[in-house]
Amino acid sequence: MKLSFILVAGIALLFNSFEQAAASSPDGKAIYNRECSVCHSVNPPPKSAPPLLSLSAQYHRVFKTKAAGVNAIASFLKLPNKKNAVDQNAISKFGLMPVLSLTDAERRTVSEWVWDQYNSSMRMGRGTGSGKGQGRLNP
Numbered sequence: 001m002k003l004s005f006i007l008v009a010g011i012a013l014l015f016n017s018f019e020q021a022a023a024s025s026p027d028g029k030a031i032y033n034r035e036c037s038v039c040h041s042v043n044p045p046p047k048s049a050p051p052l053l054s055l056s057a058q059y060h061r062v063f064k065t066k067a068a069g070v071n072a073i074a075s076f077l078k079l080p081n082k083k084n085a086v087d088q089n090a091i092s093k094f095g096l097m098p099v100l101s102l103t104d105a106e107r108r109t110v111s112e113w114v115w116d117q118y119n120s121s122m123r124m125g126r127g128t129g130s131g132k133g134q135g136r137l138n139p
């Protein structure tokens with residue numbers, strides 16, 4: 001009885017998450033500044049945790065879609081544990097991340113922002129590659 005309720009709630013949450021993952025995250029950076037920047041820098045060098053850009057890159061390698069990647073980041077934030085982590089080395093190096101008191105919406109918003117860090121750094125990377133493909137647009 002109780003278990004099936006949890007199951008139904010879980011499934012509802014999952015679908016809800018897929019939907020929201022498509023939306024943009026205007027204040028993800030604000031949540032990062034408030035809740036994450038004490039430990040995580042975006043770019044190297046690291047503070048007391050891996051830089052988020054490299055974590056974002058790892059999520060992009062493991063997960064094919066933004067929806068799946070954002071879900072994975074959000075569930076790690078909800079309950080950091082070794083089984084869910086994409087970066088096992090980071091746990092040995094820095095220790096397991098503590099649970100933060102965030103709402104589900106905040107976790108989702110900041111997870112989208114984390115996912116997007118990799119994309120925006122790639123865009124910047126392309127922009128500075130002048131010389132190769134001049135006069136042509138990258139797809």
Ligand code: HEC
Pocket residue numbers: 031032035036037038039040048049050055073076077080081084085086087088090091094095096097098100110111114
């Ligand atoms: C008190 C320090 C601390 C704070 C605050 C913190 N983190 Fe972390 N975080 C860590 C440490 C340490 C690790 C590496 C070990 C691990 O994965 O648990 C980590 C790992 C991660 C990972 C990688 C998990 C994986 O799959 O390997 C993500 C993503 C992440 N943090 C996101 C965030 C976000 C987003 C915030 C803010 C909402 C945040 N962290 C706030 C310390 C922190």
